[in-house]
Amino acid sequence: MSIVKLYDFPILGYERGSLVVLDKPSGVPFEIKRVYYLFGTTGGVSRGFHAHKKLHQIAFCISGRCRMVVDDGINKEDFMMDSPSIGIDLPPMLWHEMHDFSADCVLLVLASDEYSESDYIRNYEAFLDGTSK
Ligand code: TYD
Numbered sequence: 001m002s003i004v005k006l007y008d009f010p011i012l013g014y015e016r017g018s019l020v021v022l023d024k025p026s027g028v029p030f031e032i033k034r035v036y037y038l039f040g041t042t043g044g045v046s047r048g049f050h051a052h053k054k055l056h057q058i059a060f061c062i063s064g065r066c067r068m069v070v071d072d073g074i075n076k077e078d079f080m081m082d083s084p085s086i087g088i089d090l091p092p093m094l095w096h097e098m099h100d101f102s103a104d105c106v107l108l109v110l111a112s113d114e115y116s117e118s119d120y121i122r123n124y125e126a127f128l129d130g131t132s133k
Pocket residue numbers: 034036047048049050115
């Protein structure tokens with residue numbers, strides 16, 4: 001079984017284009033307290049390299065593509081993000097890294113809480129200790 005949970009949000013197809021709604025009724029499993037997005041990531045640069053203690057997030061690649069690596073302390077999986085309606089679940093205590101950003105990549109993230117540096121685990125060994133794996 002995959003450690004990657006994917007949310008496939010409905011695309012409301014109108015003749016003029018597509019629209020995706022991100023809210024509780026459409027499937028977001030937490031109250032959204034923060035939205036942020038990454039763009040203009042310099043070629044060859046990787047990002048992430050952390051887990052969160054309590055924060056729950058869902059990430060979407062709403063333009064371009066990038067490769068998300070997730071790691072629960074036992075298994076590691078790669079997911080190519082290139083669909084604006086597919087969200088990848090980033091629950092607490094899941095190490096994640098983003099690689100291979102296309103120049104036009106925009107990564108949109110829904111978060112269950114406000115920004116708090118103390119919620120980050122940026123050291124991989126400390127992450128493994130925290131998972132007891
Ligand atoms: P970070 O989450 O470390 O992103 P990445 O791992 O992709 O580089 O955030 C980068 C910087 O931005 C870091 O100094 C913290 C700051 N930041 C905020 O101030 N508020 C936020 O909501 C987020 C997500 C980051």
